[in-house]
Every structure is written in structure tokens, then in C-alpha cells.
Amino acid sequence: MGCRVNRERLELALKAAGLGEFDWDMVRDVFAISPRMATLTGLPAGEMPAEGGTALDRHVHPDDLAELREKRAANVEAGGPFEAEFRQIRPDDGRTVWIRCAGVQFPGPDGRPAGVTCIVDDVTARKLEEDQRQTLMSELDHRVKNVLATVQALAYQTAKRTTSLDAFLQNFSGRLKAMGSANELLTAARWRGAAVDHLAAAELGALAPGQTSWDGPELFLTPRAANALSLALHELATNAVKFGALSVDTGHVDLRWKRLAGGGFELQWTETGGPTVSPPARRGFGSTLLEQVTGRELNGDAGVEYRSAGVHARLRAGPQAIAPRPETVPDGPQVARVAETVVASSGPASLKGARVLIVEDAVLLALELEIGLSEAGAEVIGPAYELEEALALLDRPIDAAVLDANLNGRSVMPVAEALAARGVPFVFATGYGEAGGAPGGFNAPVIRKPYDVTQVAAAVAALLRST
Secondary structure, X not given: OHHHHHHHHHHHHHHHHOOEEEEEEOOOOEEEEOHHHHHHHOOOOEEEEOOOOOHHHXXXXXXXXXXXXXXXXXXXXXXXXXXXXXEEEOOOOOOEEEEEEEEEXXXXXXXXXXXXXXXXXXOHHXXXXXXXXXXXXXXXXXXXXXXXHHHHXXXXXXXXXXXXXXXXXXXXXXXXXXXXXXXXXXXXOXXXXXXXXXXXXXXXXXXXXXXXXXXXXXXXXXXXXXXXXXXXXXXXXXXXXXXXXXXXXXXXXXXXXXXXXXXXXXXXXXXXXXXXOOOOOOOOHHHHHHHHHHHXXXXXXXXXXXXXXXXXXXXXXXXXXXXXXXXXXXXOOOOOOOOOOOOOOOOOOOOOOOEXXXXXXXXXXXXXXXXXXXXXXXXXXXXXXXXXXXXXXXOOOOOEEEEOOEEOOXXXXXXXXXXXXXXXXXXXXXXXXXXXXXXXXXXXXEEXXXXXXXXXXXXXXXXXXXX
């Protein structure tokens, strides 16, 4: 009676877990396939000749058969638990599924092996997830290396064409920010591309309000084309702010694009109302980037005209630059700059005597901040790399703070709340793309990573002047 009850409980447990089972009677050389295993594998339920334990081998994927046989032979020899994962080709519908088989050998009255009892599970879904995860990791590795190579090239080319360290830092930082904006838009679409109007909003939306406009049909670009267009718009906008239409209050930039009949698109950048324009005396990397790199990356061409009334640029992209718009893309532009409220400093900021707390989990960034703020005259508190470190420093006198929004996966909000309660101002330096203002709803300046340390120093100095 007790054995029957135990067997019934085992049946209920196996059913609840979605598992199948089979027995191999080694004395009779017979497999006994349960109905649940039949459902999982497509094999017929009931007894069948075991053929020395190899009867089911004909349904195992050829690439997994040798390893399975090796494990089975070792188990028959040594006894004890047995476990294997392999692909099986179902005999009923031809589908390939992943099977996990775990069993144990039991002896007969004479002590010799008499049989094996196995539990069977369909682990196809888990295997697919593992394969997808590995594919994503490989793709991430590829993209990271591409990004690092691009950053290296930008640094080298920018350095070759600038005559001072300050100019290099300003130009290089701006280009990194353009790449960062494009990257966040691509991330929002799971790296399937970005829309032209989103790229325009990210680059021009917070620049000279009321002096920029953009319009055109909905176009979704490949990641490569999106990065190229983002850099191109950044170069044009930087030039417009320094020398062109956006250097005066009366100027305007109009950005328009249209589809081309043969596929692809054409984009026109037109500046009006600014100073009289003349061709530059020398070609910088920005011009090379626009006219050579951007055109190639867009599978088209690009050109800039220095008309006296204002700069005019034309970018033409081939059909290879266009990607299908995925359903998961956010409807709004999702400007990734999180209403960045601090612009690059036009000169060195003075933080003489100010006690500034640095909370940053990236050691190199923290070191750069520490050096930069110290050179500006600040007494640096920290840096704190972890939340607990930052909280432990709050009992010290602090005049202002620079906070990374995320510390190794943990929110910096407890530190921000404590500082706010004490009336200590702080600035967020973040790589996250929260929309609608500062993280946590605080009324605090936000600086987007990557940033220039002089920008952080200027933000802290402005905070101290306003308190």
C-alpha cells in the first residue's frame, strides 16, 4: 500500500513539474516510455526493445551522439547518477528539441546493474535563451570595439587639427557627446536604428531655442547611418554657434529632409540671418568629417557651401542607410540629454576654498574630477565610489557635491536626499537617459556623460554663487 501511495505522489510531482520519465530494464533489455515522456519527445509510449540502451540513439542529433554515448558507457561502467543534455529530432514531427536526461542506475539481487531510471525534461527554451544571450554578448563585444576604435580615431584626428589643449578638449568632448546622444537613441530602439527627427531633436532641441527648426518625413536609419548623421549635425551646429547663424540672436537654422525616388534621402541644412560667411582659411577635421566620412557612412555624398548669406550643407544618403522602423521605438524624440542645464565653460572656474564631495563609481572619472576640481581651488571630499562610502562622508562639512546617479547598480538618491535636507547644492553627472529633468525629481543641474571637467567645475561654481 505504501509503495503505491509513494508512486502516486511521484506521478503527481512529475506531472506538476512537466517532467517525463523512462526506465531501462537491463535484464530484459527493454525501455518503458511514460506518456509524459512521449509528449515531450514524440516517442511512442509503452515498452520497446532497448537494443543495449542504444534504441533511442537514432533520434539523437548526429552532432551530440558521440558525447552522449561516451557518457552512457562511463555510467554503465561506474554506476551512480547520470546526466546529459542533447538535441533530439522528434520522430513525430521532425522538430529538433533540447532534452535534459538525469537518471540513476540500480542493482539487481546479485549486485550487478539491473536497470536505470531517468527523468526527462524539455530544456529547449532555456537553450535558446542561452544562445541568444551569447549572441548578444558577442554583438556587444563587437560594438564596444567599434566604438573604442571610433573614439580613438576621433581623438587622433581632432588632435592633429587643433593647436591647443583647450581647443582639443572642447572639440573632442563635443564629438563624444554627439556619439553619446546617438547611442542612447539607438539603445532605446535596441540598436536597430534611430529616427532622423529624433537625432535632430537631440542635437538641436536644446540649442538656441526659437532659432532652429526641422521637418521631414519619418525616416528610420541604421545604427551606422544614425551615428554618422549625429556627428554631422553636431559639427554643423558647433560651427553655427561659433561662427554662423546661431552666433547672433537674429540667426536661424532650418533643417529639412526628403525621401529620394530611388531610396535613401537628402537632407538640407540652411543658415540665415547670421554674419556674412566666407570660406574658412584652412580645413579642419569637422570639414573632413562632413564631406568625406559622413558621405561614405551614409552610402552617399555630402557637401558644404559657404554662401555669404549663410552656410548651406547637403547630405545625400543611399537606400542602405534606411532601416525598417521597429514597433518598440518610443513615439517622442526622447531627447537623451535629460535637459542638460550646464554648457561648456568659456574659461576656468574658481572654486577656491570650496569643499566639494565627489561621488562617482568609475575610478578614472573620479580621479579626473578630483584633479580638475582641485586645480580649480576646491578641497575635494572623497571621492566616494560606493553608496556606503558616500553616506559615511556626509558628517563632514560640505559646500557642494557632484553625484553620479548610479553607483554600481545602486541609486545615489539617499545621498541626494541627505544633502538636500541640509541645504547643500549638488549637480548630477550621469550617463543615464532619464527624461523630464534631474534624476529623482530634484531641482539640480544635470551634466551628461561624457563631459569636460571644466564643465563640472563651472556648474559647481554656479551652484555656490546662487546659495
